Amino acid sequence: MNNVSDLVLDGNATALLLQQIFAPDIALAKIRCEACDCVSSVGSLALYAAPMGVVLHCADCESVLMRAVDTPHGLWLEMTGARYLRF
Amino acid sequence: MTATETSVSSRRIEWQLAELRDVVIETPRVKSLLLRPAGWPGHLPGQHVDIRLTAEDGYQAQRSYSIASPPEDELLALTVERVKDGEVSPYLLDELRAGDQLELRGPIGGYFVWTGAMGSPLCLIAGGAGVTPLMAMLRHRDRSSSRAPAVLMYSARSLEDVIYRDEIDAMARRDNSLRVVHALTREQPKDWTGHRGRIDKCLLAANCFPPAQNPAIHVCGPTTFVESVSGLLVELGFDPFSIKTERFGPSGG
Amino acid sequence: MDETHISRGFRSKRQEQTPKNRVPPGQYVTTDFPVLSAGPTPQIKVADWTFALQLNGSLLGKWSWDEFEALPQTTIKTDIHCVTKWSKLDTTWQGVTFDDLLKAVGLSEPPAPYIMAHCDGAYTTNVPVADLVGGRGMVVTRYEGLPIAPAHGGPARLLVPHLYFWKSGKWVRRIRFMQKDERGFWESLGYHNYGDPWKEQRYDGD
Numbered sequence: 001m002n003n004v005s006d007l008v009l010d011g012n013a014t015a016l017l018l019q020q021i022f023a024p025d026i027a028l029a030k031i032r033c034e035a036c037d038c039v040s041s042v043g044s045l046a047l048y049a050a051p052m053g054v055v056l057h058c059a060d061c062e063s064v065l066m067r068a069v070d071t072p073h074g075l076w077l078e079m080t081g082a083r084y085l086r087f
Numbered sequence: 088m089t090a091t092e093t094s095v096s097s098r099r100i101e102w103q104l105a106e107l108r109d110v111v112i113e114t115p116r117v118k119s120l121l122l123r124p125a126g127w128p129g130h131l132p133g134q135h136v137d138i139r140l141t142a143e144d145g146y147q148a149q150r151s152y153s154i155a156s157p158p159e160d161e162l163l164a165l166t167v168e169r170v171k172d173g174e175v176s177p178y179l180l181d182e183l184r185a186g187d188q189l190e191l192r193g194p195i196g197g198y199f200v201w202t203g204a205m206g207s208p209l210c211l212i213a214g215g216a217g218v219t220p221l222m223a224m225l226r227h228r229d230r231s232s233s234r235a236p237a238v239l240m241y242s243a244r245s246l247e248d249v250i251y252r253d254e255i256d257a258m259a260r261r262d263n264s265l266r267v268v269h270a271l272t273r274e275q276p277k278d279w280t281g282h283r284g285r286i287d288k289c290l291l292a293a294n295c296f297p298p299a300q301n302p303a304i305h306v307c308g309p310t311t312f313v314e315s316v317s318g319l320l321v322e323l324g325f326d327p328f329s330i331k332t333e334r335f336g337p338s339g340g
Numbered sequence: 341m342d343e344t345h346i347s348r349g350f351r352s353k354r355q356e357q358t359p360k361n362r363v364p365p366g367q368y369v370t371t372d373f374p375v376l377s378a379g380p381t382p383q384i385k386v387a388d389w390t391f392a393l394q395l396n397g398s399l400l401g402k403w404s405w406d407e408f409e410a411l412p413q414t415t416i417k418t419d420i421h422c423v424t425k426w427s428k429l430d431t432t433w434q435g436v437t438f439d440d441l442l443k444a445v446g447l448s449e450p451p452a453p454y455i456m457a458h459c460d461g462a463y464t465t466n467v468p469v470a471d472l473v474g475g476r477g478m479v480v481t482r483y484e485g486l487p488i489a490p491a492h493g494g495p496a497r498l499l500v501p502h503l504y505f506w507k508s509g510k511w512v513r514r515i516r517f518m519q520k521d522e523r524g525f526w527e528s529l530g531y532h533n534y535g536d537p538w539k540e541q542r543y544d545g546d
Contacts, residue, residue: 027198043198
């Protein structure tokens with residue numbers, strides 16, 4: 001009933017949308033969860049919501065760390081779920 | 088065809104055309120496409136490309152594939168596994184002919200790369216087609232004169248599904264510092280001396296370099312494989328930040 | 341490149357023989373059922389599942405799984421349209437209409453003009469009540485006669501098929517009535533607040 005049409009690389013596919021926003025390599029950055037203080041490498045996080053956008057969840061507590069959407073009217077980024085990003 | 092670390096992230100990556108020069112049949116379900124892109128800037132082992140197909144009515148399908156060739160090779164190699172009822176893989180495997188152009192962009196990804204510059208031991212753990220970017224790393228390592236010790240743990244369903252089998256075994260035979268461990272999960276030949284079944288905690292403990300040696304660890308394959316192996320490695324005492332992962336397939340869906 | 345390169349011999353799997361008036365602009369018909377989730381799939385046990393209607397912080401009604409299954413059931417066949425451009429025709433769903441939910445809590449009129457659907461995984465989406473009454477919206481528990489798979493929003497999801505499918509929130513747990521419209525998960529991040537596929541209202545600003 002449900003399906004995956006083809007193999008898709010995720011995780012680092014995050015890089016391309018977010019990379020348009022950040023100057024240093026976003027996948028190498030560390031991100032700290034506002035809710036539980038867990039720190040992860042952005043590149044190690046599973047990618048959700050493609051192709052609507054990018055949603056990153058804390059590997060520990062699953063709360064949303066960061067969201068991004070690319071639209072014809074502009075690129076949106078929200079990261080209230082992250083205490084910080086460190087490059 | 089080389090690239091430097093600094094060129095990895097800051098460029099805007101544009102679509103370009105690549106000509107298919109050759110096809111290598113790797114296993115019954117897997118082929119490698121050897122491509123010559125119009126303007127390839129070079130890449131690092133572990134990076135990938137996006138492929139885009141456009142039908143005459145404008146419909147587009149896009150997928151990502153890891154680069155299997157090392158930066159030293161003249162042609163760009165993409166290894167494609169047939170996905171049942173897939174939209175893109177049947178086209179790449181059955182329709183695309185030598186001389187055809189394929190639209191791609193890259194290289195993409197600065198996180199999963201390995202270049203050997205660091206010198207620490209290298210631990211590569213592959214599930215199925217996840218061996219592709221790890222093969223780029225091994226091929227690159229094979230070209231360099233100084234090599235830190237490396238181990239490849241490679242899980243496949245059966246012997247005939249092991250991609251690059253002859254090449255990997257040949258590399259291991261001529262290089263004392265490379266160890267290869269095969270795990271066959273569904274079917275094993277009668278005289279099989281390798282591991283039977285999935286990669287488990289015991290096999291990891293027996294074959295990965297100990298945490299004290301600070302190995303660079305790269306795990307690649309289907310999402311469940313990657314998450315399971317990463318979990319086991321953390322249980323074995325490896326620092327989560329030393330474990331680099333690349334998942335093939337959607338997460339949580 | 342000035343022109344898009346056409347891939348020789350590539351045919352979309354998604355093109356079927358379809359009457360044009362069933363496919364909104366910019367959409368392609370698929371026979372697959374692609375999965376798109378904003379987060380990990382929640383593993384929900386029906387024994388622990390509850391569903392609630394809320395107004396101003398108080399509960400209008402709350403149902404356990406068995407209680408919800410005992411409500412009047414409706415089956416519909418409809419087309420669904422994802423903002424990522426796929427459309428799926430003639431999908432069959434079964435569940436409880438929004439009208440029947442209102443009746444079940446003793447309301448003849450909706451108590452507010454808007455709702456926010458709150459779903460497991462911290463997903464939210466806002467819908468005008470006018471787009472739910474009159475059979476336009478349901479909370480569904482079966483797809484093609486079988487329990488909805490977790491990846492597709494099981495055990496229960498919202499279904500508002502005349503709007504883009506992100507409005508049909510997976511894993512819905514409560515519907516909160518609102519006097520003033522508020523934007524949900526995607527609506528607050530660049531997607532259109534209403535989402536009419538026939539007007540191609542994909543993004544905020546369309």
